[in-house]
Amino acid sequence: MEHSHEEIKKHVRKYIFVFVALMALTVITVVVSYLHLTITTAVIVALFIATIKGSLVAAYFMHLISEKKVIYITLLFTVFFFIGLIVLTMTAFHDQVMIPHVS
Amino acid sequence: MQIPHTIEHHPETGLYNAKVGIWLFLASEVMLFGALFTSYILLRIGAPTWPHGWEELNIPLATVNTVVLIASSVTMVMSWASLMMKDFKKYKMYMGITVLCGLIFLVIKAFEYGAKFEHHHFPSTNNFFATYFTLTGLHGLHVIGGIIVNAYFWGPGSKMWKTEPQRFINRIEVAGLYWHFVDLVWIFLFPSLYLL
Numbered sequence: 001m002e003h004s005h006e007e008i009k010k011h012v013r014k015y016i017f018v019f020v021a022l023m024a025l026t027v028i029t030v031v032v033s034y035l036h037l038t039i040t041t042a043v044i045v046a047l048f049i050a051t052i053k054g055s056l057v058a059a060y061f062m063h064l065i066s067e068k069k070v071i072y073i074t075l076l077f078t079v080f081f082f083i084g085l086i087v088l089t090m091t092a093f094h095d096q097v098m099i100p101h102v103s
Numbered sequence: 104m105q106i107p108h109t110i111e112h113h114p115e116t117g118l119y120n121a122k123v124g125i126w127l128f129l130a131s132e133v134m135l136f137g138a139l140f141t142s143y144i145l146l147r148i149g150a151p152t153w154p155h156g157w158e159e160l161n162i163p164l165a166t167v168n169t170v171v172l173i174a175s176s177v178t179m180v181m182s183w184a185s186l187m188m189k190d191f192k193k194y195k196m197y198m199g200i201t202v203l204c205g206l207i208f209l210v211i212k213a214f215e216y217g218a219k220f221e222h223h224h225f226p227s228t229n230n231f232f233a234t235y236f237t238l239t240g241l242h243g244l245h246v247i248g249g250i251i252v253n254a255y256f257w258g259p260g261s262k263m264w265k266t267e268p269q270r271f272i273n274r275i276e277v278a279g280l281y282w283h284f285v286d287l288v289w290i291f292l293f294p295s296l297y298l299l
Binding site for chain 2: 003005008012016019022023029034046049053054061068070074077078082085093
């Protein structure tokens with residue numbers, strides 16, 4: 001990667017901004033957990049905040065916001081298989097469980 | 104033998120090889136943690152009762168650990184930025200803090216585990232603790248791995264800065280990608296295990 005001194009300084013300012021955002025979101029997610037919301041609402045809120053935090057880390061610290069095509073393609077496959085992994089596992093709920101007949 | 108494309112970009116990918124390599128590795132890591140995470144969801148939904156994380160686990164300690172790990176991610180990326188600005192002294196400082204934060208995370212985790220064992224909570228106690236120990240344990244092993252690599256680049260590995268500076272910058276970028284991933288996993292583990 002070719003970056004000028006000035007560009008890197010700009011990056012550093014972004015990193016500090018992301019750091020502050022991550023800290024704020026951590027506080028929010030902990031405070032929300034003390035409200036003891038219903039489990040469905042709590043899961044949605046917690047995972048929503050975690051996804052924002054995760055995206056910030058991936059986009060800025062891992063430089064995904066400006067990466068080469070080959071990395072995006074790799075991650076597209078990863079997302080596909082990751083979703084497949086979850087969905088296929090969850091279908092287990094529809095399995096017909098055979099309970100042995102005890103006489 | 105010369106390792107190809109450590110600095111100059113590969114014509115097919117437009118990247119140095121290690122970067123493609125680490126991303127492929129991280130993709131496999133997504134599947135590893137994904138499988139365990141999915142098992143957790145399945146076990147939890149299928150269980151007649153499941154304790155809330157905040158009833159069984161120490162939220163203040165885990166929150167401190169979250170802050171420590173996020174801070175270490177920032178210092179990691181700052182160490183890379185310092186090298187890009189050719190400031191080796193700052194690199195040493197930021198990388199040193201990164202390693203230190205990793206160690207603090209492990210010490211806090213050890214206290215947490217110790218408290219659980221004192222209360223006779225083991226992986227064999229129930230599915231909740233089995234999930235908790237498996238997920239945080241595997242994550243902890245990743246932290247240990249990252250600390251070893253980062254400590255090497257802080258110490259003996261940093262000699263490369265004098266001989267092949269660009270290759271060293273690339274190494275730090277790759278080590279950083281791994282470290283940020285470990286942070287990212289924790290960002291999801293923390294709310295799912297402790298806060299729900």
